[in-house]
Amino acid sequence: MKLFSQIQQKKSLLCVGLDTDIQKIPEHLLGFPDPVFEFNKRIIDATAPFAVACKINLAFYECMGKKGWDSLEKILDYMPGDIFTIADAKRGDIGNTSRMYARTFFETYAFDSITVAPYMGEDSVKPFLEYEDKMVFLLALTSNKGAEDFQWFSDGKSTLYQQVVSKSQQWAKESKGKLGYVVGATRPDDIAGIREQAPDTFFLVPGVGAQGGDLHAICQKGANAQGGLLINASRSIIYAGKGEDFAEKAAAEAAFLQKETALYCGG
Amino acid sequence: MKLFSQIQQKKSLLCVGLDTDIQKIPEHLLGFPDPVFEFNKRIIDATAPFAVACKINLAFYECMGKKGWDSLEKILDYMPGDIFTIADAKRGDIGNTSRMYARTFFETYAFDSITVAPYMGEDSVKPFLEYEDKMVFLLALTSNKGAEDFQWFSDGKSTLYQQVVSKSQQWAKESKGKLGYVVGATRPDDIAGIREQAPDTFFLVPGVGAQGGDLHAICQKGANAQGGLLINASRSIIYAGKGEDFAEKAAAEAAFLQKETALYCGG
Numbered sequence: 446m447k448l449f450s451q452i453q454q455k456k457s458l459l460c461v462g463l464d465t466d467i468q469k470i471p472e473h474l475l476g477f478p479d480p481v482f483e484f485n486k487r488i489i490d491a492t493a494p495f496a497v498a499c500k501i502n503l504a505f506y507e508c509m510g511k512k513g514w515d516s517l518e519k520i521l522d523y524m525p526g527d528i529f530t531i532a533d534a535k536r537g538d539i540g541n542t543s544r545m546y547a548r549t550f551f552e553t554y555a556f557d558s559i560t561v562a563p564y565m566g567e568d569s570v571k572p573f574l575e576y577e578d579k580m581v582f583l584l585a586l587t588s589n590k591g592a593e594d595f596q597w598f599s600d601g602k603s604t605l606y607q608q609v610v611s612k613s614q615q616w617a618k619e620s621k622g623k624l625g626y627v628v629g630a631t632r633p634d635d636i637a638g639i640r641e642q643a644p645d646t647f648f649l650v651p652g653v654g655a656q657g658g659d660l661h662a663i664c665q666k667g668a669n670a671q672g673g674l675l676i677n678a679s680r681s682i683i684y685a686g687k688g689e690d691f692a693e694k695a696a697a698e699a700a701f702l703q704k705e706t707a708l709y710c711g712g
Numbered sequence: 713m714k715l716f717s718q719i720q721q722k723k724s725l726l727c728v729g730l731d732t733d734i735q736k737i738p739e740h741l742l743g744f745p746d747p748v749f750e751f752n753k754r755i756i757d758a759t760a761p762f763a764v765a766c767k768i769n770l771a772f773y774e775c776m777g778k779k780g781w782d783s784l785e786k787i788l789d790y791m792p793g794d795i796f797t798i799a800d801a802k803r804g805d806i807g808n809t810s811r812m813y814a815r816t817f818f819e820t821y822a823f824d825s826i827t828v829a830p831y832m833g834e835d836s837v838k839p840f841l842e843y844e845d846k847m848v849f850l851l852a853l854t855s856n857k858g859a860e861d862f863q864w865f866s867d868g869k870s871t872l873y874q875q876v877v878s879k880s881q882q883w884a885k886e887s888k889g890k891l892g893y894v895v896g897a898t899r900p901d902d903i904a905g906i907r908e909q910a911p912d913t914f915f916l917v918p919g920v921g922a923q924g925g926d927l928h929a930i931c932q933k934g935a936n937a938q939g940g941l942l943i944n945a946s947r948s949i950i951y952a953g954k955g956e957d958f959a960e961k962a963a964a965e966a967a968f969l970q971k972e973t974a975l976y977c978g979g
Binding site: 464466502504505507508509510511514515518533535536537538539540542543545546548549552553554562563564565566567568569570584587588589590591592593594595596598599600601605608609612 | 731733769771772774775776777778781782785800802803804805806807809810812813815816819820821829830831832833834835836837851854855856857858859860861862863865866867868872875876879
């Protein structure tokens with residue numbers, strides 16, 4: 446799979462999050478017909494040498510309506526072939542509807558993977574696993590405050606998020622490694638526990654940077670012998686600079702995170 | 713709120729689900745430039761006299777890419793003002809991302825309400841409740857088989873879905889009734905329990921018809937003094953006929969469901 450070979454080749458666990466908000470784009474790009482695309486294009490060019498993946502937060506594109514989907518199409522077309530793409534869409538519905546969402550992100554748009562919410566259970570997740578060479582990142586433990594509301598609900602032996610991991614480990618095995626987890630960077634100790642439950646599973650870890658997760662603690666506790674991690678940084682990279690040199694500043698931040706994660710790539 | 717007055721006026725709890733799949737549209741519509749819109753337009757015309765709400769399953773539109781969002785826009789523009797619209801989108805993400813999703817469905821597209829997934833907790837739900845005159849239907853107990861995987865996870869005193877209801881009752885109060893629940897029609901006994909936990913909260917009940925839920929059991933156990941229910945039927949209405957008379961057949965099915973639900977409208 447592209448992702449694994451790229452981690453070894455680039456010695457990087459970095460995933461760049463394109464949470465692009467038109468209200469935060471440097472002024473000199475606003476004159477272009479599609480400023481969101483122009484911004485992302487420059488961020489991709491600047492960060493691709495240091496990153497193995499790119500996570501696109503769908504909310505930021507959907508909120509612009511058709512224009513946003515248009516930008517998204519152009520961004521995917523522009524994406525270098527060696528960058529693994531993640532639709533951060535957090536979909537999940539009854540089986541026949543999840544099948545339509547899978548078609549959306551894997552056929553209509555050629556993403557390499559998608560984030561999926563577990564609340565509706567097996568038939569809401571499995572349609573995404575039926576595709577060859579596509580991955581699913583199932584929400585396990587998220588980085589936000591609200592994670593405590595339900596993900597830590599416990600029967601005395603395990604929490605809900607641990608249940609999600611243990612039940613879905615079977616789906617991960619059946620799918621031959623196509624299922625991974627979203628594990629928030631704000632809780633390194635819990636990452637260690639999830640790594641014990643799921644030694645061979647890939648983790649997508651958002652929350653480094655703007656949300657305050659500690660990079661080294663996460664890598665030490667979350668990496669496995671193959672790396673097994675993607676460290677996502679969004680705002681801290683794409684808004685590292687606000688002026689005409691925003692792309693250089695993004696590159697510097699990405700280069701820094703590549704170096705910091707190089708130690709943990711395994712292989 | 714439009715929804716409550718319409719239930720009393722039309723004596724109906726019916727919500728028509730526009731899960732429109734271009735592969736299932738009658739042949740004679742396929743020559744139109746936008747067959748999905750033409751189909752929905754005729755379904756809306758035929759069923760609006762009997763229905764109070766319309767639920768649009770986003771997956772069926774997203775999977776067509778920009779064309780799908782184009783159809784969606786036309787459908788919303790065409791929708792009669794007395795029909796309460798639901799974006800069945802099951803979104804939910806960290807606060808700043810949920811805010812973008814709220815903007816998508818309440819500003820970019822003028823839906824009256826949205827379905828939201830609870831897994832990520834309070835900050836993933838509250839941005840949707842900040843809008844005046846908009847409603848949120850939080851997933852509580854869903855109609856699919858996978859519901860059993862996590863929604864019934866229990867600490868011995870209550871299940872996860874009961875936790876979702878009890879915790880979010882506070883948000884429902886703070887939002888003055890703008891929060892309701894998705895409660896699947898396939899489990900009438902559990903609906904009775906959720907009604908006890910949440911006597912004044914609105915329930916959106918999918919799963920009648922194609923998914924096999926029993927209408928009268930649900931209404932008896934789920935209705936409150938104001939009605940307090942929306943009974944959604946999708947495939948059983950929109951695909952009631954396959955030929956040129958599909959709209960008449962849809963109208964007949966909708967009229968039947970209106971009469972069946974009239975008893976439970978309260979008021």
